[in-house]
Amino acid sequence: MSEPILEARGLSYDYPGGIAALSGLDLTVARGRRLAILGPNGAGKTTLLLHLNGTLRPKAGEVRLDGAAAGYTRAALRAWRAAVGLVLQEADDQLFSASVRQDISFGPLNLGLSEEEARARVSEAIAAMRLSHVVERPTHMLSFGQKKRVAIAGIVAMRPSVIVLDEPTAGLDPSGERHLLYALADLHAAGTTLVFSTHDIDFAWAWADDVALFQEGKVVRQGTAEEILLDAALLKPLGLAPPLIAEVARRLPGYAPGAPLPRDRAALLARLNGEEAR
Amino acid sequence: MHLIDRIAHTSRWSRRPTTEKLLLCLGGLAVCLAGPAPFSGVLAFAAACALALAAARLPARAFFGVLALPLGFLAASLPMLMISVGFAPGVTVSWRPDQAPVAAALFARAAGATAWLALLILTTPAHAMIPQLRRIGVPAFLVEIMLLTYRLIFVFAETAAAGYHAQAARLGHAGWRRAVHSLGELAAALFARAMTRARRMETGLAARGFEGDLPVLPEDDAPAAAARLALIAAGLLLLLACGFAAERLIHV
Numbered sequence: 001m002s003e004p005i006l007e008a009r010g011l012s013y014d015y016p017g018g019i020a021a022l023s024g025l026d027l028t029v030a031r032g033r034r035l036a037i038l039g040p041n042g043a044g045k046t047t048l049l050l051h052l053n054g055t056l057r058p059k060a061g062e063v064r065l066d067g068a069a070a071g072y073t074r075a076a077l078r079a080w081r082a083a084v085g086l087v088l089q090e091a092d093d094q095l096f097s098a099s100v101r102q103d104i105s106f107g108p109l110n111l112g113l114s115e116e117e118a119r120a121r122v123s124e125a126i127a128a129m130r131l132s133h134v135v136e137r138p139t140h141m142l143s144f145g146q147k148k149r150v151a152i153a154g155i156v157a158m159r160p161s162v163i164v165l166d167e168p169t170a171g172l173d174p175s176g177e178r179h180l181l182y183a184l185a186d187l188h189a190a191g192t193t194l195v196f197s198t199h200d201i202d203f204a205w206a207w208a209d210d211v212a213l214f215q216e217g218k219v220v221r222q223g224t225a226e227e228i229l230l231d232a233a234l235l236k237p238l239g240l241a242p243p244l245i246a247e248v249a250r251r252l253p254g255y256a257p258g259a260p261l262p263r264d265r266a267a268l269l270a271r272l273n274g275e276e277a278r
Numbered sequence: 279m280h281l282i283d284r285i286a287h288t289s290r291w292s293r294r295p296t297t298e299k300l301l302l303c304l305g306g307l308a309v310c311l312a313g314p315a316p317f318s319g320v321l322a323f324a325a326a327c328a329l330a331l332a333a334a335r336l337p338a339r340a341f342f343g344v345l346a347l348p349l350g351f352l353a354a355s356l357p358m359l360m361i362s363v364g365f366a367p368g369v370t371v372s373w374r375p376d377q378a379p380v381a382a383a384l385f386a387r388a389a390g391a392t393a394w395l396a397l398l399i400l401t402t403p404a405h406a407m408i409p410q411l412r413r414i415g416v417p418a419f420l421v422e423i424m425l426l427t428y429r430l431i432f433v434f435a436e437t438a439a440a441g442y443h444a445q446a447a448r449l450g451h452a453g454w455r456r457a458v459h460s461l462g463e464l465a466a467a468l469f470a471r472a473m474t475r476a477r478r479m480e481t482g483l484a485a486r487g488f489e490g491d492l493p494v495l496p497e498d499d500a501p502a503a504a505a506r507l508a509l510i511a512a513g514l515l516l517l518l519a520c521g522f523a524a525e526r527l528i529h530v
């Protein structure tokens with residue numbers, strides 16, 4: 001595993017009223033990888049993500065950024081948020097301007113960039129999130145998936161090294177999801193570290209390099225997607241089962257234990273077709 | 279609101295320089311008010327309609343639909359101008375047909391002015407118009423609040439519509455009493471939702487470095503051409519001159 005870019009050590013946090021949300025949580029985000037935080041809805045995944053950019057301050061424990069403990073002073077938070085971008089689940093919570101360009105320009109201008117540089121960042125983010133065909137439309141005339149990509153573009157324009165996404169595919173239709181994942185794949189290929197929360201094990205299998213299993217305020221286990229998602233005994237207490245695509249591929253004739261398994265539908269179908277051709 | 283906004287974004291003039299549209303429409307409005315009534319009002323009304331339908335190609339239904347409400351109110355209040363109330367000695371109420379020209383003049387001026395405003399709002403999206411306020415010295419925070427409000431109107435309209443439909447699906451709007459009750463509940467729910475939403479939006483903005491201001495790039499407005507501005511000014515002067523000419527011709 002490459003060096004960690006972001007870590008949480010012994011993180012504890014209580015909701016107002018004293019209900020524990022996180023209790024001694026450890027998490028490691030490796031540079032340049034895609035990490036899925038997998039857990040049921042309402043388990044506190046969002047609370048964890050809000051700690052990763054300093055929105056919430058833990059009762060105990062610390063978040064480490066590039067090996068150093070992150071601080072909560074105004075200046076430290078500014079540097080932290082420039083390095084770690086956060087995309088909320090609901091795009092409408094993030095878009096405050098009716099104009100796509102204006103909204104995306106907000107982050108770069110807050111970084112203190114000149115208008116000219118901000119303009120270049122906006123164009124870059126629009127291209128990266130494949131939005132050039134909708135920039136002339138006001139945000140309230142965009143589809144749910146397009147709004148989501150505008151919200152992400154607002155973060156991308158700040159060029160953070162880590163982007164944290166809360167349930168990125170929730171509520172998206174298949175085409176919206178495809179567009180989003182293509183754009184995220186581009187970002188990942190360009191070196192951005194991605195962290196996302198999800199309750200969908202098939203999505204985690206298709207998309208994550210690493211997986212952290214989240215339950216009752218703790219990361220119960222973290223490892224590569226293969227280590228975590230193929231371990232039926234580990235998943236069972238959480239009411240989960242290994243991803244369907246992996247299960248099907250493992251039962252195909254000619255499968256050698258330990259051989260790489262297909263991650264998505266297209267790879268599984270290709271393997272099935274290969275079997276038939278033989 | 280939705281209709282006006284949609285047309286403002288899709289009309290043929292929506293990408294024209296905002297400065298040009300502001301000069302044209304506010305100038306047209308000034309002509310209505312400064313020129314001799316009712317002639318200038320009638321001419322300006324006709325000019326605004328011609329530009330809206332022939333040049334900006336606004337859908338006639340929408341354009342006159344936007345005009346219908348204010349003009350309807352205006353028309354309904356005109357008879358009041360022809361009633362005279364005296365207080366001494368005793369209260370007298372009399373019908374004054376001789377006041378008809380005053381009422382007609384008022385109607386013409388107001389109709390013309392409304393038509394020019396309708397032309398402006400149906401061709402200029404709000405987020406292009408609001409930043410112009412900064413140029414005339416409106417403080418930045420007020421402009422930011424206006425832009426934010428404009429965006430949130432649509433977010434809340436959607437939430438309110440969904441809430442209304444959910445209530446209606448459970449017969450919450452069957453009958454007047456129940457409808458009033460349901461609307462009250464909806465308003466209360468919307469208020470609570472607005473507060474949570476505001477808090478979540480603060481989190482989202484903080485993630486992008488929000489520290490109290492909402493700086494954004496100015497809209498890429500096409501630059502206003504000096505020649506076109508001059509042409510607009512000339513056209514407005516011509517309109518004003520026509521008003522005076524009509525007054526003279528008709529009074530001779």
